Amino acid sequence: MTRFANQVAFITGAGSGIGRATAIAFAAAGARVMVSDVNDTGGQETVAQIKAAGDEATYVTCNVADPTQIETAIRQTVDTYGRLDIGINNAGIGGKFGRLLDQSPQDFDQMMAVNVGGVFYGMQAQIRQMLAQDNPKDHPAGDYPAGGKIVNVSSIAGVRGMAMGGPYSASKHAVLGLTKTAALEYVRQNIRVNAVCPVYTHSGMVDDLINMAPGIKDKMRRVIPIGRFGQPQEIAQAILWLCSDENAFCNGQAIQLDGGLTAG
Numbered sequence: 603m604t605r606f607a608n609q610v611a612f613i614t615g616a617g618s619g620i621g622r623a624t625a626i627a628f629a630a631a632g633a634r635v636m637v638s639d640v641n642d643t644g645g646q647e648t649v650a651q652i653k654a655a656g657d658e659a660t661y662v663t664c665n666v667a668d669p670t671q672i673e674t675a676i677r678q679t680v681d682t683y684g685r686l687d688i689g690i691n692n693a694g695i696g697g698k699f700g701r702l703l704d705q706s707p708q709d710f711d712q713m714m715a716v717n718v719g720g721v722f723y724g725m726q727a728q729i730r731q732m733l734a735q736d737n738p739k740d741h742p743a744g745d746y747p748a749g750g751k752i753v754n755v756s757s758i759a760g761v762r763g764m765a766m767g768g769p770y771s772a773s774k775h776a777v778l779g780l781t782k783t784a785a786l787e788y789v790r791q792n793i794r795v796n797a798v799c800p801v802y803t804h805s806g807m808v809d810d811l812i813n814m815a816p817g818i819k820d821k822m823r824r825v826i827p828i829g830r831f832g833q834p835q836e837i838a839q840a841i842l843w844l845c846s847d848e849n850a851f852c853n854g855q856a857i858q859l860d861g862g863l864t865a866g
């Protein structure tokens with residue numbers, strides 16, 4: 603498949619779960635993919651899976667809470683593949699399961715540093731690069747789409763409250779505020795910015811939550827009208843759709859991938 607041929611995608615938190623599925627899907631659709639994570643083993647495994655399928659990817663270590671590391675990772679993406687067309691700010695943590703009074707200042711600060719800082723610094727570095735490379739003189743053959751596409755991974759907890767997950771819910775609401783703001787500020791430079799808001803999706807993060815509160819799995823499943831958790835590949839396909847050039851009128855949206863939860 604060549605839907606993203608000649609395009610370069612950078613994905614944070616791509617060492618497992620939704621990020622890995624998204625990296626694999628972009629590579630299968632023809633993109634050259636920079637896989638990044640703090641978990642080097644997971645990130646390298648994602649690259650190995652992509653290469654085993656005959657597609658193209660490289661791994662770079664990157665803690666999204668550190669703006670210097672994100673800048674370096676974007677620079678390495680451009681050094682490796684020549685440009686950046688797609689930024690997926692997916693890395694995130696679930697944090698502590700507990701009511702507001704059980705959350706410490708450290709719990710709150712860490713959540714904000716990774717889930718909000720990661721998206722903020724990620725978009726800054728990505729947009730800076732997209733604007734810098736967006737000179738038609740650099741590609742006279744017109745073989746690259748100008749501008750860029752960014753998708754931030756929020757959550758259903760970004761559009762509703764989440765009992766026992768106050769800092770997480772606050773962080774995911776903040777991701778939507780940043781998404782909508784960037785979408786307004788850069789659309790005239792042809793950079794579209796959207797978000798996805800998944801409900802519980804099979805991944806390491808959901809396994810951690812289930813392990814923290816045994817017995818909760820069935821309860822979680824029952825609240826989703828479709829009657830099951832999402833699959834990482836289903837979230838990945840929505841992210842690809844948001845980045846596709848056929849979808850060029852979609853900007854600043856928060857797409858809810860929730861099996862119907864917020865329809866009621």
Ligand SMILES: NC(=O)c1ccc[n+]([C@@H]2O[C@H](COP(=O)([O-])OP(=O)(O)OC[C@H]3O[C@@H](n4cnc5c(N)ncnc54)[C@H](O)[C@@H]3O)[C@@H](O)[C@H]2O)c1
Binds near residue numbers: 618639692
């Ligand atoms: N799984 C769900 O049910 C669900 C639902 C809604 C939203 N999300 C969001 O989806 C995103 C991906 O999560 P997932 O479910 O695939 O979980 P996951 O735990 O499988 O993946 C998260 C990845 O982010 C990486 N990461 C954590 N901190 C990082 C940091 N500081 N810098 C760089 N990488 C870091 C982890 O190493 C891991 O590879 C997260 O933002 C999460 O909040 C998940």
